[in-house]
Amino acid sequence: MTTAHHAPGEARPGGRTARTRQAVLTAVFRELGDGGFAALTMEGVAQRSGIHVATLYRRWRSTEGLVCDLLTDLSADVPLPDSGTLPGDLQALAGSIAAFYGEARMRRLIEAVVSAAARDPEAAAVLRTFFGERLALAGRMVERAVERGELPADTDPEKVMSALGAPFYYRILIVRRPVDQDLAASAATAVWAAARAGAYGRRDDGPAHDASPGG
Amino acid sequence: MTTAHHAPGEARPGGRTARTRQAVLTAVFRELGDGGFAALTMEGVAQRSGIHVATLYRRWRSTEGLVCDLLTDLSADVPLPDSGTLPGDLQALAGSIAAFYGEARMRRLIEAVVSAAARDPEAAAVLRTFFGERLALAGRMVERAVERGELPADTDPEKVMSALGAPFYYRILIVRRPVDQDLAASAATAVWAAARAGAYGRRDDGPAHDASPGG
Known part of the structure; x- marks a missing residue:
């Protein structure tokens, strides 16, 4: 269930532009590890990566741009499973997210x-x-479950995937306690039970009546 | 379901210390509305509130201290319901949270x-x-539900309340789309279904076997 993530810059084929990107993202990753976002500067990344600071400004505009590109790059380390059942997929994806955020640097x-x-x-x-793109992509997992008859036809894939991700960000940003596999198991179990109960129906239809807390 | 929150400084009885606090928190609230956290300074709050900047440094230490105290003050606007059923309580609390964060300033x-x-x-x-304190307080809602026999005895109250709150913070901080009553209804329905399915069992017991995605 654990997924070792690649260090930025490893195992990504490509030409000079791709190599430049990986050198820069590796430097961003290490700078963040050393001093966090507050200490991140274009000049520090230029020095660490050996890429000219003018190139950084041209391609990434700002430290915000650098960090967001790093996020995009690293998200490739959280693969979208296709195990044949939605419970299996939810458990696998939650496990990967927990492994990803189990590391302080992430x-x-x-x-x-x-x-x-x-x-x-x-x-x-x-x-x-x-x-938005990540949720749409992960939503395929839910669409397959609907096609297999595991979930109600009116299930909103992005609502399901949002519900799976939300507990991890709440734990990290709000409650500020460690992310662990217990959280992953709980999140996957909860989303599966709630999805079957119709909690993630499309907006116009609302939740299934017999599962509504108000009903 | 909507809960109008008080402007900081209103309807809070107290002596001079309490009045000072409310004047300061009102100023923080307005400064945040004007310029966000990046533009918040101790000097700006002193000027707006009429409270000496030395008092601000002594009592709140920093702008971080001011903002956290404001959060504590405003959280009194999200009341903890006691409707007699857990589905009713979850729906009411989710509605209050949605109303609270429906406002851009919040x-x-x-x-x-x-x-x-x-x-x-x-x-x-x-x-x-x-x-942590807020979750422990809200957890009483779940303890009452367990006492009424609505939920399995091994249900972890903080897990349930975390699951109710998580979708709102995910929507605000990560997905960055509006918080609405549709999200509240979905969150309350989901948590109720998942709690009944045993997704929020205490760690040592794990989730109920028959509701596990792996089972």
Whole structure:
């Protein structure tokens, strides 16, 4: 269930542009590990990566841009499973997310991105787009479950995937306690039970009546 | 279901110390509304509140301290219901949270607090303590449900309350889309279904076997 993530810059084929990106993202990753987002500067990344600072400004615009690109790069380390059943997929994905955020540096990364978004509308837009795309992609898992008859036809895939992810970010950003496999198991079990009960129906239909707390 | 929150400084009886606090928190609230956390300074709050800046430093230490105290003050606006059934309580509390964060200024407030925590260990400790206490308090709702026989005896109250809150913070901080009553209804329905299925069992017991995605 644990997924070792690649250090940025490893095992990614590509030309000079790709190598430049990986050198830069590796430097960002290490700078964040050393000093967090507050200490991250374009100059520090340039020095560490050996890439000219003008190139950094041209391609990434700001430290917010660097951190968001790093997030995109690292998200490839949380694979989307296809085990044949939704419970199996939810358990596998939750386990991968827990392994990813089990590392302090990954927690600091998401904290840095969220902080950047609070200050900078462009960073906020990057974050919104990133998670929007990621949720849409992960939603395929739910669409397959609906096709297999595991879930009601009106299930909203993005609601299901949001519900799976939410507990991890709440734990990291709000409650500020460690992410562990117990949280992953609980999140996957909860989402499966709630999805079967119709809690994630599409907006126009609302939740299934017999599962509504109000009903 | 909507709960109008008090402006800081209103309807809180108390002596001179309490009046000073409310004047300061009202100023913090307005400064955050104008410029967000990035523009918040001790001097700006002193000027707006008419309270000497030395008093601010002595009592709140930093802008992080001010924002965390404001959060504590405003949380009194999200009452903990006691409707007689857990589904009713979950629905009411989720509705109150949605109403609270339906306002842009409240979203900016939580963003400011989370950003402060990412930079400042003391702000992180305040946030952790605040939500820890809040979850423990809200957990009474779940304890009553267990006493009424609505939920398995091994249900962990803080897990249930964390699961109810998580979708709101995920929506605000990560997905960055509006918080609405549809999210509240979905969160309450989901938590009720998952709790009945045993997803929030205490750690040593694990989730109920028949509800496990792996089972």
